[in-house]
Amino acid sequence: MINIVGRKKIWFAISSTIIIVTLLVALIFGVELDIEFRGGSLVTYSFDGEIQKADFQSVIENNLGQSISLQEQEDVVTGKVNYVATLSSKEGITPEKQEEITTALQQKYADQNVQVVSTSNVDPAIGHDFFVKCVVAVAAAALLMIIYIAFRFRKIGGWSAGVFAVCALLHDVMFVFAVFVFFRIPISQNFIAVALTILGYSINATVVVYDRIRENKRLMGAKTTLNELVNTSINQSLTRSINTTVSTVLALAAVCAVALLSHVESIITFAFPMLVGMIAGAYSSICIAGPLWVTWQDHKAAKKAK
Amino acid sequence: MKKVGKSMFFVILALIIALTALSFFGLYASYGDVTTTYIKGAGDIRWGIDIRGGVDVTFSPPEGYDATDDEMAAAESIIKVRLVSQNITDSEVYTDYNKDRIIVRFPWKAEETNFNPESAVKELGETALLTFRENQDGPTILEGKQVESATAVVNAENGEYAVSLKLTKDGAEAFSEATGRLIGQQISIWMDETMISAPTVNSQIPNGEAQITGRFTAEEAKSLADKINGGALPFKLQTENFSSLSPTLGIGARDAMVTAGMIAFVLVAIFIIVLYRVPGIVACIALLGQIAGSIACVSGFFPNIPSFTLTLPGIAGIILSIGMGVDANVITSERIKEELQVGKTLDGAIDSGFHRTFSAIFDGNITMVLVAAVLMGAFGPPGSVFARMFTAIFRWFGPSATGAIYSFGFTLIVGVIFNFLMGVTASRLMLKSISKFKPFKKAWLYGGAKND
Numbered sequence: 072m073i074n075i076v077g078r079k080k081i082w083f084a085i086s087s088t089i090i091i092v093t094l095l096v097a098l099i100f101g102v103e104l105d106i107e108f109r110g111g112s113l114v115t116y117s118f119d120g121e122i123q124k125a126d127f128q129s130v131i132e133n134n135l136g137q138s139i140s141l142q143e144q145e146d147v148v149t150g151k152v153n154y155v156a157t158l159s160s161k162e163g164i165t166p167e168k169q170e171e172i173t174t175a176l177q178q179k180y181a182d183q184n185v186q187v188v189s190t191s192n193v194d195p196a197i198g199h200d201f202f203v204k205c206v207v208a209v210a211a212a213a214l215l216m217i218i219y220i221a222f223r224f225r226k227i228g229g230w231s232a233g234v235f236a237v238c239a240l241l242h243d244v245m246f247v248f249a250v251f252v253f254f255r256i257p258i259s260q261n262f263i264a265v266a267l268t269i270l271g272y273s274i275n276a277t278v279v280v281y282d283r284i285r286e287n288k289r290l291m292g293a294k295t296t297l298n299e300l301v302n303t304s305i306n307q308s309l310t311r312s313i314n315t316t317v318s319t320v321l322a323l324a325a326v327c328a329v330a331l332l333s334h335v336e337s338i339i340t341f342a343f344p345m346l347v348g349m350i351a352g353a354y355s356s357i358c359i360a361g362p363l364w365v366t367w368q369d370h371k372a373a374k375k376a377k
Numbered sequence: 378m379k380k381v382g383k384s385m386f387f388v389i390l391a392l393i394i395a396l397t398a399l400s401f402f403g404l405y406a407s408y409g410d411v412t413t414t415y416i417k418g419a420g421d422i423r424w425g426i427d428i429r430g431g432v433d434v435t436f437s438p439p440e441g442y443d444a445t446d447d448e449m450a451a452a453e454s455i456i457k458v459r460l461v462s463q464n465i466t467d468s469e470v471y472t473d474y475n476k477d478r479i480i481v482r483f484p485w486k487a488e489e490t491n492f493n494p495e496s497a498v499k500e501l502g503e504t505a506l507l508t509f510r511e512n513q514d515g516p517t518i519l520e521g522k523q524v525e526s527a528t529a530v531v532n533a534e535n536g537e538y539a540v541s542l543k544l545t546k547d548g549a550e551a552f553s554e555a556t557g558r559l560i561g562q563q564i565s566i567w568m569d570e571t572m573i574s575a576p577t578v579n580s581q582i583p584n585g586e587a588q589i590t591g592r593f594t595a596e597e598a599k600s601l602a603d604k605i606n607g608g609a610l611p612f613k614l615q616t617e618n619f620s621s622l623s624p625t626l627g628i629g630a631r632d633a634m635v636t637a638g639m640i641a642f643v644l645v646a647i648f649i650i651v652l653y654r655v656p657g658i659v660a661c662i663a664l665l666g667q668i669a670g671s672i673a674c675v676s677g678f679f680p681n682i683p684s685f686t687l688t689l690p691g692i693a694g695i696i697l698s699i700g701m702g703v704d705a706n707v708i709t710s711e712r713i714k715e716e717l718q719v720g721k722t723l724d725g726a727i728d729s730g731f732h733r734t735f736s737a738i739f740d741g742n743i744t745m746v747l748v749a750a751v752l753m754g755a756f757g758p759p760g761s762v763f764a765r766m767f768t769a770i771f772r773w774f775g776p777s778a779t780g781a782i783y784s785f786g787f788t789l790i791v792g793v794i795f796n797f798l799m800g801v802t803a804s805r806l807m808l809k810s811i812s813k814f815k816p817f818k819k820a821w822l823y824g825g826a827k828n829d
Contacts, residue, residue, distance in 0.1 A: 187494075189623060264752065315701070322697065332633075333629065335630040
């Protein structure tokens with residue numbers, strides 16, 4: 072049996088380090104919000120042959136009267152290079168203006184079949200509303216989890232079990248956040264979807280451990296210490312946690328690999344953070360949720376003894 | 378526990394194979410040129426606009442203008458009329474009365490090679506031109522700005538629904554003159570170039586208060602009133618959000634995701650069989666049933682159930698549930714192994730393996746259902762069941778600007794439900810029955826010791 076509870080200081084140290092570094096990096100370098108949250112414009116153009124990037128950019132800028140940034144991106148289907156124009160202003164552009172720009176580009180590069188592949192224009196006010204709604208969604212989900220766990224595990228100190236399960240969840244969400252911060256992925260609705268899924272997944276893993284604690288409490292009797300009880304329970308569910316995580320990670324790795332090979336950006340920024348979150352979720356349900364709960368129960372017992 | 382017969386394994390296997398075949402390929406019958414759909418297959422899935430391309434746009438009144446609910450309803454009806462007149466039938470229109478926003482989504486028109494989303498959007502948002510014309514297409518009698526209001530009412534005399542019109546002063550004069558002249562003839566009402574109604578004049582209407590009758594239902598009367606009000610709308614709709622995607626890009630992404638799904642299934646299947654042998658094979662069959670169930674829910678399966686829009690994150694949800702789906706089987710297989718190691722018989726181990734793990738699997742699945750429901754509530758269209766369930770929380774934030782994640786919540790919830798059905802019930806029945814066959818009666822095939 073691996074003494075997981077006994078090594079809790081190591082786990083707590085590893086996790087806090089990662090979380091603190093993530094927060095520091097986020098504070099120092101900032102976190103980029105996707106245009107669906109902050110508002111703005113993004114237009115992707117396809118074309119035949121080759122077009123000088125600077126020329127292309129100046130045509131748009133002259134028409135728009137403001138500066139833009141232009142990136143290259145490989146097309147999923149054709150494999151050709153597309154240009155992605157991002158407006159620096161947050162206001163977005165009207166469909167009329169966009170049509171004007173497209174016409175200007177088509178006139179200038181008449182033989183090169185310039186076409187709009189995709190556009191995305193978001194009003195800052197709507198983006199902000201959407202962002203707030205997403206945050207509320209995550210908070211609501213977390214609250215539902217606490218209530219559910221508290222109810223189901225009331226025999227082993229429901230509320231504290233619920234709260235610590237959610238602490239482990241916040242920990243997992245921080246790991247997902249870390250992926251977005253370190254890989255400079257703008258925070259989008261993908262982040263919210265991943266965060267919510269990880270919430271459910273990690274709770275699932277924690278539930279299995281708690282369930283075992285509940286069962287063992289009955290089987291092992293009152294003589295066993297809390298440390299022993301929790302440690303045994305974690306060890307018994309260890310293989311399951313690892314195997315389930317491996318199979319989920321296999322599925323997600325397949326998605327990541329295919330998305331990466333065929334340049335489906337919206338899926339990479341979804342599947343990769345999910346993959347990291349799954350691993351974090353398994354780790355936290357083994358090394359964080361149980362030990363944290365033991366620490367709290369010990370603390371409570373010590374307080375009582377005084 | 379009830380006795381499980383030997384044949385049960387084959388019954389369940391046959392059922393799962395049938396479900397899989399039907400949900401992927403559907404069931405159609407053709408008589409000559411007419412094809413009747415009995416069961417919808419994967420080919421009938423409605424793809425989201427992030428896959429087949431299309432336009433997603435949010436309209437609102439100009440900044441600073443506080444539109445009434447009636448005005449918003451009128452604006453919505455204009456957009457709907459125009460979508461139909463542009464031949465876009467497969468659209469979604471949502472109005473948020475709190476925030477005064479109208480969200481419109483429509484896919485690329487089929488066979489359209491040079492669809493111009495910018496001009497389509499521009500047309501949708503333009504001020505509606507409402508005209509009353511003599512007969513079917515005669516000279517104009519009234520214009521939208523001469524109509525003060527239109528309301529759906531119940532006629533006091535015969536109890537039928539009708540639309541009551543109130544005209545402005547000069548509108549009333551023009552109308553009085555025209556109705557006097559056109560008794561017994563029609564006056565047609567047009568929005569832009571679409572005729573929306575053509576009532577017959579019964580008598581001269583001098584005071585500018587007219588009623589259009591015509592055996593309307595309550596909804597029809599309301600809809601006509603909204604359309605007429607649309608022509609009298611004092612503002613032009615502005616585009617707040619606007620996004621479009623060409624069809625080729627999305628289809629490429631979808632094909633990539635389908636490939637990823639197949640790879641994921643094969644990888645997970647190999648992993649689980651190597652790990653758990655017989656229970657692993659059972660888990661794979663159960664997993665196949667789960668995927669088939671998810672696809673059946675998305676495609677609508679039976680012709681009378683509408684299909685559910687599937688987006689890229691939705692496909693990711695199905696793949697994710699492939700990975701997570703084996704969880705139930707992993708938990709029980711581990712437990713069976715444990716029980717065998719403490720010396721239980723194979724039959725007893727399987728029984729207690731499923732029995733003792735039930736609560737953990739149940740609790741875990743419930744939490745996933747909760748999360749998926751929140752996802753659907755937060756990202757879903759305003760009218761959906763889940764959105765209504767969570768109105769208390771989300772009502773202040775308006776409907777989402779995008780529908781892609783909603784589909785993810787749906788495939789997740791469906792995956793979890795089918796996982797419960799397949800990973801627990803079907804798996805237990807299959808495992809119990811297969812363990813009765815001599816070649817499979819060996820404990821080592823279930824993770825026990827090899828010597829017995």
